[in-house]
Amino acid sequence: MATPQKVPGSLNIPREALFAALFVVCSILVFVSIExxxxxxxxxxxxxxxxxxxxxxxxxxxxxxxxxxxxxxxxxxxxxxxxxxxxxxxxxxxxxxxxxxxxxxxxxxxxxxxxxxxxxxxxxxxxxxxxxxxxxxxxxxxxxxxxxxxxxxxxxxxxxxxxxxxxxxxxxxxxxxxxxxxxxxxxxxxxxxxxxxxxxxxxxxxxxxxxxxxxxxxxxxxxxxxxxxxxxxxxxxxxxxxxxxxxxxxxxxxxxxxxxxxxxxxxxxxxxxxxxxxxxxxLANGQKYIVPLHGAIILLITAILLGNIETIRQRRRRNG
Amino acid sequence: MIPWSFESGSTQLKIAIFVTLALGFGLFFALMKTPPRLRPKIAATFTFLAGLLYVGIWLWPTAHGREAGDIPANFTEGVAFWLEDTQSQFQNLSNILTSFLLLMGVFSLVRLHATRVSKKQRDWPFSLVLLICVAIMTFIGYWDWLTVMNMKPEELEAMRDVTNQPFAVWMKDLLFDGLLQTMEAAMFSIIAFYILSAAYRAFRVRSVEATILLASAIIVMLGLLGMAENYWSIMIDNMGGLEDPNALVNNLRLEAITQFIRDNLQTPGLRAIDFGVGVGALAMALRLWLSLERGGSTS
Missing domain, CATH: 3.40.50 (Rossmann fold)
Incomplete structure (x- = not known):
């Protein structure tokens, strides 16, 4: 998948940044032991x-x-x-x-x-x-x-x-x-x-x-x-x-x-x-992994929302 | 004793294996000598007979309450007994044939990569690594199997303590659990990164349909989060949902919405697809069984 070109002032997040965010979120949360x-x-x-x-x-x-x-x-x-x-x-x-x-x-x-x-x-x-x-x-x-x-x-x-x-x-x-x-x-x-x-x-x-x-x-x-x-x-x-x-x-x-x-x-x-x-x-691995799953899904929803904000902004720019 | 089943290592078993191999090679040779026009008809006959057995199992009356050593009372029951007993032999045949597919896969993989290494084609060092890994894993796997097979029960019991493990078992654990299984898990987890990237770039509000899809996807994703479900429910409770269980506001609970989407949109959709696939599979099975496919003996 080709990374879209960065438009000045746009929210285009590079793929590498998304990968890094997921890696950090899941890696940290896997050690967080909360119920x-x-x-x-x-x-x-x-x-x-x-x-x-x-x-x-x-x-x-x-x-x-x-x-x-x-x-x-x-x-x-x-x-x-x-x-x-x-x-x-x-x-x-x-x-x-x-x-x-x-x-x-x-x-x-x-x-x-x-x-x-x-x-x-x-x-x-x-x-x-x-x-x-x-x-x-x-x-x-x-x-x-x-x-x-x-x-x-x-x-x-x-x-x-x-x-x-x-x-x-x-x-x-x-x-x-x-x-x-x-x-x-x-x-x-x-x-x-x-x-x-x-x-x-x-x-x-x-x-x-x-x-x-x-x-x-x-x-x-x-x-x-x-x-x-x-x-x-x-x-x-x-x-x-x-x-x-x-x-x-x-x-x-x-x-x-x-x-x-x-x-x-x-x-x-x-x-x-x-x-x-x-x-x-x-409470074992289910509890241990549900915390990173929460983190990953919240990150996924955030990424989708950011992507859509970008789409709406681009649409507005196009329409003047 | 079940027919065709002999004690491990017994002379009867060895004779049976020898006779089966001889018969197998004989049949293989005979098929090779058969005129090409006859071959599809032979394959079609065997396919039909194999399928007929399962049709018979489905349609023939079942022998209910059969006990070991029962003698059939009449012809119908005799056929029912025969069909029931034959199934376990077919089960073994099916398992053996499928195992040969695994063997063929390994053979094909080794042949492909050995050619690549011998001709020093592009990326041949990777092929060499693969071949070495296959060889080591096979060797250690069999060594471990033989070691465990020849161990006494007290030695097996003592193996619970990892320090008492023989070298072969330790090596198998290292390669299988420590390396292969961990690498497999790591490979699978990489998908998450691509899902995130794809969701960010592709899940956009571009049309009404895309918006509906996006909204339901977010609700279903939120439904997977126990924390979100819990706080959402507290909010509904505070809006009067707790005092009156029949209050309309209770329909806005996250679990109620996700359940609605799942029960009324997702599952019926999947069921419709499954039904179509099932009807298609039935038609395909009939065509295969009766050799009606293009190139089949009756076409």
Whole structure:
């Protein structure tokens, strides 16, 4: 893109100055640790409600399709989600279907959060017993179609290491005890930065409770499926991550010691407890990155306004 | 045991791999010897049969409540069982075929850059760096995999402490998490700079449509800011919105406006586009399945 020529007396801001402003604003604000006020979106509140009320005896399938390129949004969402699932002692069947890097990123995050939670609760969350990696599925369309028909058949040939280090069929893991079909799962949760949520919804909707955690870019088109009821809850972008963290820290519609409700929602009106009173990490990367996001968006709006002021001035100059 | 599935490292598996490879090469050779006029018809037949399976799955009655070891009661149930069992084999086939695409991508990348280096074409040092990186990453990746595969559970447990990590694992962490993932995040974040620059230069009030777009964009952006939403709501509360929940002024809350834009303008628009794309995809799928595309066997 060519930089327009500077007109004397005009507001034309060079591209380099805009770049520098964004760099400075985001770099400084990432170190500012403040808790910004937040109003939880309806879709995030629904997501939190479903997660808190999930049947703990049933495992969930967690499809993780994000890599570090979207770690600001997806990473924060994934951490918050896994924190909730581990604290609720829900068993996880982890899988990926979009990027070969995704499984490694997700496994590392689950291991990290399992250790973090164990320090507080004293209860380990072990691979094979509490969570299992069921595989990377490059042909995700056919795989999900197969999950939809017969989950046990679809996964019987996939293996993971048991606690003794022996490779065994994932269906022999305690995670899948009593599970034969997709309908036996507690939920199908997808964390994605691409269109894989759509592939999953097309094949599994109506058979299992589906939840989505998507990036801001994917938000508008995935919101369609939340509005239609095919997704029971949805977190969108960094705001979604911060919403989840806020609800984890203060509960939803739950008064604190002084009777003040810090986080409320007009759609989900039942009081839902958070994870207060223990040394749990609730406010994490969502809170950390929402401050620079505020800075970046304010800068973006300011730049748009300045650009338009310049346009109006030029128009006036032209008209004499 | 699932058909076609054998224990890792077993003789049966080795025989199965050998037979499959021999059959694969045999088929490949036979296809090469087939007259060119027949080849599209063979491809069309396989495409039709593969598609027919999924049409069958969609249309054939499903065997509800099937338990392991159940025997089909009649022909209809027998076909339903067969369709259900065949799907997992198709799933494996699809995953293997897609993995080959990844392999083909790597092969193509290496061939392109190796040619560039050998002929010392323009910017060849960058190609050399790429080839070295591919080689190192592949080597370290496999070394790490083999190291972890051969570790005992207590050694794996001890690895939680990073000081106990073997060199291969440490190197993989350094290259994958420390370098590749960080660089990927940095590359992606560069987009923000271009968005800012483009928004400043292009988002101008030049027409009525552009003005409407600009106004809605600013409202939606403000809706992403919890702080703005909060102070805007306080303002509405002070205007009487808090005392009367049904007051008209409550419709001016930022979240109400953004929700309105999202529910009534953005989502229906996207839904209409999606619907059109879906109908188009269905037509395209039919044309592919029946090989009606130009150059197909029936054209």
């Amino acid at each position: 910004l006020p937040n109003r939880v979106s309806n879709n995030s509140a629904d997501l939190y409600k479903v997660l808190k009320e999930i049947d703990k005896t049933k495992p969930v399938i967690l499809q993780s399709d994000w890599t570090k390129s979207t770690r600001g949004e997806s990473g924060a969402q994934f951490d918050a989600l896994v924190r909730i699932l581990i604290r609720e002692r829900v068993k996880i069947a982890l899988m990926s279907g979009a990027d070969p890097q995704a499984p490694e990123v997700a496994r590392e995050a689950i291991r990290r959060i399992a250790v973090e939670t164990e320090k507080v609760t004293g209860q380990p969350y072990k691979q094979w017993e509490d969570w299992v990696f069921i595989g990377f599925f490059p042909g995700i369309e056919a795989s999900l179609q197969s999950f939809s028909s017969n989950l046990r058949n679809a996964l019987s040939a996939n293996k993971d290491s048991d606690t003794a280090g022996v490779k065994r069929s994932v269906m022999e893991s305690p995670v899948f005890a009593g599970v034969n079909r997709i309908e036996d799962m507690g939920a199908y949760i997808i964390v994605t930065a691409s269109k894989t949520s759509r592939i999953a919804i097309e094949r599994l909707s109506g058979k299992v409770t589906m939840l989505g955690l998507v990036t801001g870019v994917m938000g508008p088109e995935t919101y369609n499926y939340y509005q239609s009821g095919q997704l029971s809850g949805l977190a969108i972008g960094l705001k979604g991550a911060y919403d989840m963290e806020s609800m984890m820290a203060y509960g939803l519609n739950t008064p604190d010691g002084q009777g003040v409700i810090k986080v409320s929602n007009a759609k989900v009106t039942d009081p839902i407890e958070g994870y207060t009173g223990e040394e749990f990490i609730n």
